[in-house]
Amino acid sequence: MKVVVLAGGVGGSRFLRGVRARLRQELPDGSGGTTAQLTAVVNTGDDLWLAGLRITPDLDTILYTLAGINDTDRGWGRVGDTERVSAELAEWGVGHPWFTLGDLDLAASIARTAWLREGIPLHEVATRLQARWPLGLRLLPATDDEVETHVVVDDPDHPGRRRELHFQEWWTRYRASLAARAFVQDCVDAAAPAPGVLEALADADVVLLAPSNPVVSIGTILGIPGLRDAVRATAAPVVGISPIIGGAVVRGMADACLTAIGVSTDAAAVARHYGRRSDDAVPGGGLLDGWLVDEVDAAGADALTRDGIRTRAVPLWLRDEASSAAVAAAALDLAAELARR
Ligand code: GDP
Ligand code: CA
Secondary structure (H helix, E strand, C coil), rough: CCCCEEEHHHHHHHHHHHHHHHHHHHHCCCCCCCCCCCEEECCCCCCCEEEEEEECCHHHHHHHHHHCCCCCCCCCCEECCCHHHHHHHHHHCCCCCCCCCCHHHHHHHHHHHCCCCCHHHHHHHHHHCCCCCCCCCEECCCECCCEEEEEEEECEEEEEECEEEHHHEEEEEEECCCCCEEEEEEEHHHHHHHHCCHHHHCCCCCCECCCCCCCCCHHHHCCCCHHHHHHHCCCCEEEEECCEECCCEECCCCCHHHHCCCCCCCCCHHHHCCECCCCCCCCCCCCCCEEEHHHHHHHHHHHHCCCEEEEECCCCCCHHHHHHHHHHHHHHHHHHHCCCC
16 A cells, blocks of 8 residues: 655654554564655755755654654754754854754754755655665655745834744744744745655555644645645545644644634644645645544534545544554545545
8 A cells, every 4th residue: 555645844753653653564574664655745845054054854853753763852853962063053153043953963964965965856865864764664855946935924123014034933933923924935936846746646545644734834745836736636535634633733833824824723624724625615726535633623523524524533642653553544544435435
């Protein structure tokens, strides 16, 4: 079975760990090698240039988490990492005081930037970085092109004026506290899906939308020209997993992103935002055949199912690999049911 998951960083990596575990359980030979089965199409809108280096936060979060070398306490970077280089850069005023990276993390970014400077495209760079660990899945950036997410805010320094900042500055420096007026994908018109992305979607048996930020992770992936249409056109069932449980984001500040685009922080509202696949009234066209909500949101499931998005309520807390594998199993079961229709 070929599974494609659209994913952001933390929610994406927690979910992917479960999908990988679930696919391994299903492999009769227990070989554990699922690279041919599982492809993650990863958000690159958070990427940025920093001190001359190309930083790709969501790709790295998934890489480290699936390799089992992520720092679970801090929630980002590599376990046991130090920050000597960042501290040294700060002395020279290079980089941003609000964006620290560990030394090993910076080494990965140096390798990445060196390859990019040689003209190697990002998807190939991602292949080289992941070759070091047996991840059991293929990580593909949504695009090789530099399409960075910018946020339009009311300028804190000039009342009455607006300003555009990089998503990373809005998220990390301001902790999403400046009200977002709009999200912009800089240079998106000239961008294309990375090689392999459209092929993976066309060839998939199941397409899953991870419980990632619907606006700046999944929304950004879908904004790459051709990508949304490829999800809509695949013969595979498309099932999404709600990142919202009981009207709250489990972690982070995705509610600020949803509010900015006029979607309430509610599992059913996010499903309707993605839209039923055959629904052309949704901007760009709807995507979903199926949707998973948490048990606390079960009350809204029937109405969604009646409206053409078959919805199941199951526990959606991704606490560890086992709970995450159970969510993946529920998503794959729902997909199998949809495929039999
Ligand atoms: P980011 O790129 O690091 O912001 O991560 P993602 O975009 O992949 O995912 C962020 C979202 O994951 C958050 O908005 C949370 O709502 C969601 N999330 C995190 N942990 C869980 C969990 O245990 N269960 C569910 N359903 N969603 C989660
Ligand atoms: Ca991210």
